[in-house]
Amino acid sequence: MAAGLLAFFIALFASMMLVVPVRAFALRVGMVDLPGPRKVHHAPIPLLGGLAMYAAVVIAVLLSFQGPARTQIAGILIGATQVAAVGILDDRGLLHHQVKLFVGMPVAAGILLFSGIRAQVFSTLLGGRYGDVLDAALTVLWVVGITASFSILDHMDGLCAGVAAMSSVFFALIAYLNGQTLVTTLAAAVLGAATGFLRWNFKPAKIFMGDGGAMFLGFLMATLGLKLRMENVTHLSAWLAPVLILGVAIFDTTLVTMSRARRGLLPFATPGKDHAAHRLSNLGLGHRGAVVTLYLLGAIGGFAALFVGYLSTRGAMFFGIVVLAVILLGVMYLERAPYERQARKSSPAS
Numbered sequence: 001m002a003a004g005l006l007a008f009f010i011a012l013f014a015s016m017m018l019v020v021p022v023r024a025f026a027l028r029v030g031m032v033d034l035p036g037p038r039k040v041h042h043a044p045i046p047l048l049g050g051l052a053m054y055a056a057v058v059i060a061v062l063l064s065f066q067g068p069a070r071t072q073i074a075g076i077l078i079g080a081t082q083v084a085a086v087g088i089l090d091d092r093g094l095l096h097h098q099v100k101l102f103v104g105m106p107v108a109a110g111i112l113l114f115s116g117i118r119a120q121v122f123s124t125l126l127g128g129r130y131g132d133v134l135d136a137a138l139t140v141l142w143v144v145g146i147t148a149s150f151s152i153l154d155h156m157d158g159l160c161a162g163v164a165a166m167s168s169v170f171f172a173l174i175a176y177l178n179g180q181t182l183v184t185t186l187a188a189a190v191l192g193a194a195t196g197f198l199r200w201n202f203k204p205a206k207i208f209m210g211d212g213g214a215m216f217l218g219f220l221m222a223t224l225g226l227k228l229r230m231e232n233v234t235h236l237s238a239w240l241a242p243v244l245i246l247g248v249a250i251f252d253t254t255l256v257t258m259s260r261a262r263r264g265l266l267p268f269a270t271p272g273k274d275h276a277a278h279r280l281s282n283l284g285l286g287h288r289g290a291v292v293t294l295y296l297l298g299a300i301g302g303f304a305a306l307f308v309g310y311l312s313t314r315g316a317m318f319f320g321i322v323v324l325a326v327i328l329l330g331v332m333y334l335e336r337a338p339y340e341r342q343a344r345k346s347s348p349a350s
Helices: 002-029 050-062 068-091 097-114 128-153 158-178 181-201 210-227 235-244 248-264 276-308 313-335
Strands: none
Touching: 002 050, 002 181, 002 313, 050 068, 050 181, 050 210, 068 097, 068 181, 068 210, 068 235, 097 128, 097 181, 097 210, 128 158, 128 210, 128 248, 158 181, 158 235, 158 276, 210 235, 235 248, 235 276, 235 313, 248 276, 248 313, 276 313
């Protein structure tokens, strides 16, 4: 607990303070997000906020971990550095947007695999080499999927950072209850960095995290999901917990994927104001109301992850089916909500 609290407060303070010089640097080099038809802001906003969060997490982790734990965290930081760098290059317009999805994210997943961090689903069910190969494939799919989900979740002031902070609360809590010091401390560091950034990013935002920050947070969320272990619970409950904690990002990605595919659009290559937050805002909640609603849904998902640990395998299976049905009903409901339709063209997604 002491290491987690230390990491949280270091990251919180560092994130809030580092935003100031990072914002000034972004303005100096012209790293700004310009207003546009698919944007909700009406004036140029500096990017590179993700750099402040990245530095805050790295500082907190290096000062909080001691001995062998530093070796364990090295692979995670290398992967996080790689996705943050790819995202920043994309923000600068130096990379084709598909490079981050088909190269940057899979490479980061490979770094985790090389570090010994992987899913443990098929190896538990099947065992042997076949199970290990399937788990490696699942690890890549999970890391790419969650990282991409947070990448496209960064479309409203305070949304991506707030959802990541809420998820981090429950990753830290469950890890602490199960004696996982590394996961607790890393989640606490992410919580501090994201919360400190919200000081500058909640509406009206004075700085955006950019794709570098969104991919950085998404990669760390995916990593925490892979590292989380729950003692004395069924395998199904342990596998469901990270999915429930990250339910908001998964739900939003499911919504835009199904909606855009139904309209003949490429889900990750066709940006638009058709995300869950946009639709909730158009239903009368407004910008802040939509964002806070998704925070609350994230908290519900986190408490559901705590609850599922008390269920038997049959109970967890039934609960998972109910959650899936709720997600599909939510998608169907929001599909009918008003949104701004986008044209059929390929460009960086959001």
